[in-house]
Amino acid sequence: MSESTIAILCSGQGRQHREMFDAVSDVPEAQAIFREASAYLEGVDPREFVRSAPEGALYSNRIGQLLCCTQALAAWAALGTARPKRAVIAGYSVGELAAWGCAGILAPGVVLALAEQRARLMDIATPPEAGLLGVVGLRASDISGLLEMNSLWIAIVNDVDSYVVGGLNSDLLCFEKQALKTGARHIRRLNVAVPSHTPLLRDACQAFAEQVKRHALYRPLSGLRVLSGIDGDWVVDTAEGVDKLAAQIAQTVRWGDCLRSCIESGAIAALELGPGDALCRMLTSVDVSVPVRAYENFRRADGVKKWLDTLN
Numbered sequence: 001m002s003e004s005t006i007a008i009l010c011s012g013q014g015r016q017h018r019e020m021f022d023a024v025s026d027v028p029e030a031q032a033i034f035r036e037a038s039a040y041l042e043g044v045d046p047r048e049f050v051r052s053a054p055e056g057a058l059y060s061n062r063i064g065q066l067l068c069c070t071q072a073l074a075a076w077a078a079l080g081t082a083r084p085k086r087a088v089i090a091g092y093s094v095g096e097l098a099a100w101g102c103a104g105i106l107a108p109g110v111v112l113a114l115a116e117q118r119a120r121l122m123d124i125a126t127p128p129e130a131g132l133l134g135v136v137g138l139r140a141s142d143i144s145g146l147l148e149m150n151s152l153w154i155a156i157v158n159d160v161d162s163y164v165v166g167g168l169n170s171d172l173l174c175f176e177k178q179a180l181k182t183g184a185r186h187i188r189r190l191n192v193a194v195p196s197h198t199p200l201l202r203d204a205c206q207a208f209a210e211q212v213k214r215h216a217l218y219r220p221l222s223g224l225r226v227l228s229g230i231d232g233d234w235v236v237d238t239a240e241g242v243d244k245l246a247a248q249i250a251q252t253v254r255w256g257d258c259l260r261s262c263i264e265s266g267a268i269a270a271l272e273l274g275p276g277d278a279l280c281r282m283l284t285s286v287d288v289s290v291p292v293r294a295y296e297n298f299r300r301a302d303g304v305k306k307w308l309d310t311l312n
Contacts, residue, residue, distance in 0.1 A: 004311055006084040007262035007270035007290075008102060009283070010072040012093030013064040014191045015276025020071055020296075021047045027078035027301050036109045037070040040116050046070050059191040061126075062119040065094045068275065069115040072098035073108045075273040075295045075304075082305035088265045090227040090258040092279055093156070093196060094118065096245060102273075104221035105238060106212075117211045121204035122194050122249060129169045130195040133176060136162045137185030146182065150175045155197035156253040158282055166195035202250040209246035217242070225265070232257025259286045269311050271295065271304065 024030045025047050037046045046067060050058060057063055072095060076083065091099035094115060101111035132155055135143070139161050140154070147153065152167035152175055165175060176187050195201060217238045220226055226235045228244045230251050235241035259282060262270065269291040272279045277294035284292055291311075298304050 003085055004268045005086045005088060005266045006308070006311065007265075007267035007283070008076070008084070008087050008089040008099075009262075009270055009272040009279040010089065010091035010095035010098040010102065011068055011272060011274050011276055011279055012091070012095045013059070013061075013068055015274070015278060016050065016058040016064055016067050016191075017275060018050050018058075020050055020067070020275040021074065023295055023298055023304070024074045024078040024301050027074075029080045030074040030078040030301075033070060033074040033077055033108055036112055037066060040066050040112060059193075061123055061192070061194050062116060064192070065115045065119040066112065068094055069098040069101070069111050071275050072273040073101050073111060075301070076102045077108070078301040079305060079308070082308055084223075084308065086223045088225050088227065088262050088267055090262060091229065092255055093229070093248075093253060096229045096248065098273075099226050100235075100241075100245070103224045103226045105218055105226065105235075105241075106215060110215045114208075114212060114215070118204075118208055118249070121207050121211075122196065122201055125201045125204040126194045127168065127200060130167060130193070130200065131169055131172065132190040132192045132195060133165045133172045134163070134188045134190055135165055135179055135184050135186070138163075138179060138182060142182055143179065146175055146178050150178075153195075153198040153200075154252050155195070157256050159256050159285055162256075162282075162285075164190065164197075166198040167200070168195075197248060197251060197253050199250055204249050205246045208249060209242055212242045212245065227258045227261055229253040229255065229258060232261045234261075255282070256286065259283050263287050263290060269293070271308070 089099040100106045150171040155166035156164035230248045272294040274295045280292040
């Protein structure tokens, strides 16, 4: 088992799919996670849910947050004794909540309960017809005027020229046309129906912080460190960490800073727990020298374990 530091990346919403649990589906250590998650899916096992639910259901806010946290927790549990002894854990959007579970700050069942509560509070705060838009190829100075003109906000900073923008759909449509004229290389509407990480959701923050504080909070397990999404700093004090975890619902996520913190911590490789492999590609854009793999690159958890073993 590796004594080197490994970066563990917990994915956010938008990449859910019907085979997302395949690599961990039959791993004994993951079964408890699937059982607990079924309580929030009207008793349906999440593995069956993703196979049989209508396509759109996978991307609803509540279901999406639950599935992403279930995936991260199940993938982490499935590693068993092969989990890195030293790891830096960063989570993208709701993935930050899952990261707290992987680090042992929150119990897995609590993470799932909080994922549902987080989604519910965000849905209540969300105005009609709002969402998120990814834009690549423009710097902050290029889009600041467009954002102000259209009453939009930067929700996530992925890199110096890669952002997620949030706000009302009508404003996003105007921004999209203007950004393309300004020179954006790529623009894509995300499969998320809430303007996460923008001031439009500020009413959800305090209520979510209160929900988190009702549960037992523990120190991270030995050798594990967690990053805060809004500043890329380490979560040292859990009380302060809770406030930051809640604040990111309505505040810009500095994901690029999180990735740089992973690299600066000495991580020799990175593993994305899924769903998807978008975070792997983002890390590669920051530092191509760091080997990155996504859980989904492997057919079974045993393959992930063998790869981790090669990092000794």
